[in-house]
Amino acid sequence: MNTVVTALPYFQEQGEIIGAAINARFIPYRSGLFSELFQASQNIIAIMAVGIVIRGIAPLIHDKWTDPAVVVISPDMRYAIPVLGGHHGGNDLVYLLQERCNLTPVITTATEATGHEAVEVLAKREGLRIVNTKSTRKANASVLTGTAGVYRIPGPGMVIAGSGVSFLVADGQYSAGIGCRLGTPAGEIIQAIQAASQKAGIHPEEIAIFATSMIKSHESGLLDAVRTLDRNIIFLDPADLNGEALISDSAATRFGLPGVAEPAALAVSVHHHLILEKQIYGNVTIAIAK
Secondary structure, three states, X not given: OOEEEEEOHHHHHHXXXXXXXXXXXXXXXXXXXXXXXXXXXXXXXXXXXXXXXXXXXXXXXXXXXXXXXEEEEOOOOOEEEEEEOHHHOHHHHHHHHHHHHOOEEOOXXXXXXXXXXXXXXXXXXXXXXXXXXXXXXXXXXXXXXXXXXXXXXXXXXXXXXXXXXXXXEEOOOEEEEEEEOOOOOHHHHHHHHHHHHHHHOOOHHHEEXXXXXXXXXXXXXXXXXXXXXXXXXXXXXXXXXXXXXXXXXXXXXXXXXXXXXXXXXXXXXXXXXXXXXXXXXXXXXXXXXX
């Protein structure tokens, strides 16, 4: 299910009306319902006091990139308030409620509240994916102060940016982390990518972004391979790699890194789930995440 409306028993009629207006399913509120909906819904609309909703969802909140958007409609049926996931569907939902149900949106995300466009909003509008999601806090702060620029690179290329720069690419389900020995030629890297993709049951074109360690930014074979595949690659600093759980042992520990392929793939993935653990093809190591 995509969007679910729930309400306390004495607001059931209003909940059913709201559900019908936006083509959402209505489910009467019961104890434990939020826990169920967090697993199965993208958007949750609750007609009840904000306090009830906050207490119900607080233990369930995990990651703004995967948690559902939660909107509260005030019991007087006047206001629609995104309390979770404003940039991830909540704001759009309250605007829909304004259009179809004549509710007043109460927007609290700082960028929209001050008339600016957040990184997440731009990405959604242009069908892009934010690769380095941890950057959005700093990037949106710079949007608020008017110091953020948007730079477009039309073709294959290499971007080296600071922690507050959000990197957006064409949307896609998969990311691949790459490690390689010094001087590995492009042809060998391409063959490894193709072999890993086949083993994972996907096509190389389904990989939206490649990632590796910053120490590999001068590897001409790696850069040529990514250009040949008409894809983008992002080079991650040690903090990005160290922030991911390590699944396999890695020789990269001698450089002070937990690994390269697996943590790089996870760091730029959407769901932080490996579909292919580290595979070694000669001088190249590949891992793929979703």
